[in-house]
Amino acid sequence: MDINTITSRIKDICKSYGFFKVGISKAEPFAEEAGQLKQWLAEGRNADMDWMNQGTEKRINPAVIMPEVKSIISLAYLYDTPYTHSDSPDIPKISRYAWGERDYHKIIKRKLKEICFSIEKYIDGATTKFYVDDGPVLEKSWAVKSGIGWQGKNTTVINPEYGSFFFLSEILISAELAYDKPIEDLCSTCSLCIQSCPTGALYEEYKLDANLCIAYHTIENRNEIPEYIDLNNWIFGCDICQDVCPHNKKKFFSIDKSFYPKPNIFNKTREELLKLTEEEFNKEFEGTPIRRSKYERWKRNLQI
Numbered sequence: 001m002d003i004n005t006i007t008s009r010i011k012d013i014c015k016s017y018g019f020f021k022v023g024i025s026k027a028e029p030f031a032e033e034a035g036q037l038k039q040w041l042a043e044g045r046n047a048d049m050d051w052m053n054q055g056t057e058k059r060i061n062p063a064v065i066m067p068e069v070k071s072i073i074s075l076a077y078l079y080d081t082p083y084t085h086s087d088s089p090d091i092p093k094i095s096r097y098a099w100g101e102r103d104y105h106k107i108i109k110r111k112l113k114e115i116c117f118s119i120e121k122y123i124d125g126a127t128t129k130f131y132v133d134d135g136p137v138l139e140k141s142w143a144v145k146s147g148i149g150w151q152g153k154n155t156t157v158i159n160p161e162y163g164s165f166f167f168l169s170e171i172l173i174s175a176e177l178a179y180d181k182p183i184e185d186l187c188s189t190c191s192l193c194i195q196s197c198p199t200g201a202l203y204e205e206y207k208l209d210a211n212l213c214i215a216y217h218t219i220e221n222r223n224e225i226p227e228y229i230d231l232n233n234w235i236f237g238c239d240i241c242q243d244v245c246p247h248n249k250k251k252f253f254s255i256d257k258s259f260y261p262k263p264n265i266f267n268k269t270r271e272e273l274l275k276l277t278e279e280e281f282n283k284e285f286e287g288t289p290i291r292r293s294k295y296e297r298w299k300r301n302l303q304i
């Protein structure tokens with residue numbers, strides 16, 4: 001069978017699991033991105049995410065993770081729903097990706113496991129490895145390389161049709177496949193994300209400083225949030241620089257109802273949310289990204 005037939009069969013398998021876009025790149029070390037990543041880390045833009053200082057060689061070169069790797073399959077899974085945040089100052093905001101019943105890591109991993117099983121059966125002798133947000137992989141750079149989207153000035157990957165409210169994941173595979181090409185950057189003269197970021201975290205076009213980012217402080221920061229960071233009513237993540245993006249105006253919604261808002265927590269007042277005891281919190285958010293970030297942080301963010 002020729003390489004194009006094999007590639008197109010693999011893409012069909014991936015799409016049958018609900019991934020709206022699948023792109024494939026040759027697994028070779030990153031050159032330009034390696035320099036950018038190292039500079040970003042050297043400048044301390046990763047804030048207290050010390051784990052980002054580890055595994056740099058793996059992020060730059062996938063062969064360090066998997067010596068036999070030949071190709072990277074990038075997959076995009078939509079999480080946007082027809083719901084919107086409330087504008088009421090009494091109602092704290094949770095980012096869209098965390099509204100649902102379940103954690104995307106689990107949802108997507110299960111799909112990737114089955115896809116890899118099918119691919120290994122289809123290509124005799126092929127080996128695979130998969131990641132979703134959980135490995136030393138430059139997920140956005142692979143997605144850009146494989147034409148899933150371009151990396152916008154807000155630093156997310158944006159697809160011209162679907163916008164940026166999607167998760168990325170990758171399959172590393174030992175087989176050569178037909179490769180896709182990057183697409184054009186459509187940010188052009190727009191800078192709405194930079195103008196709208198309330199904390200100045202987008203310090204330059206295409207560059208984000210986690211030290212100033214509300215998403216970092218509400219989700220990742222395990223210590224006190226500095227006084228100069230105004231959370232602007234966000235208690236988990238932040239969607240501002242994506243909500244303002246013109247490419248997110250064309251609405252395509254997730255086919256996966258797991259991402260639709262949980263009625264018990266969606267657009268509730270601060271007072272109502274503060275009433276949750278630790279036990280209620282653990283029960284309410286069982287298996288969701290919010291539970292992963294623990295009750296203390298939830299309380300801390302709500303009390304600011």
Ligand code: B12
Nearest residue numbers: 033036040095133139155156157167168206215216237238
């Ligand atoms: C660390 C991390 C964060 C950090 C840092 C964010 C960041 N921009 O790096 C924090 C906690 C702030 C964060 C926030 C969010 N995250 Co996050 N995060 C990650 C993680 C784990 C690593 C990203 C990374 O390596 N950053 C390192 C820096 C160096 O990368 P970078 O921003 O891409 O930097 C590049 C550019 O600066 C570029 N560059 C420099 N100069 C120039 C010039 C030009 C012209 C260009 C084009 C590029 C360029 O070079 C750098 C290296 O390539 C990835 C998962 C993964 N393993 O990749 C998810 C990931 C990026 N996050 C994701 C999501 C969904 C979010 C949030 C939307 C969640 C939320 N609602 O709160 C926000 C979005 C905030 C934002 N505007 O980016 C998704 C993004 C999906 C998408 N469509 O792009 C990912 C891919 C997870 C996933 N599997 O889906 N995140």
Ligand code: SF4
Nearest residue numbers: 197213214238240241
């Ligand atoms: S997620 Fe929020 S704080 Fe972070 S860069 Fe975007 S708008 Fe700014």
Ligand code: SF4
Nearest residue numbers: 152153187190193245
């Ligand atoms: S808001 Fe404008 S500049 Fe920012 S990512 Fe979207 S198109 Fe690019």
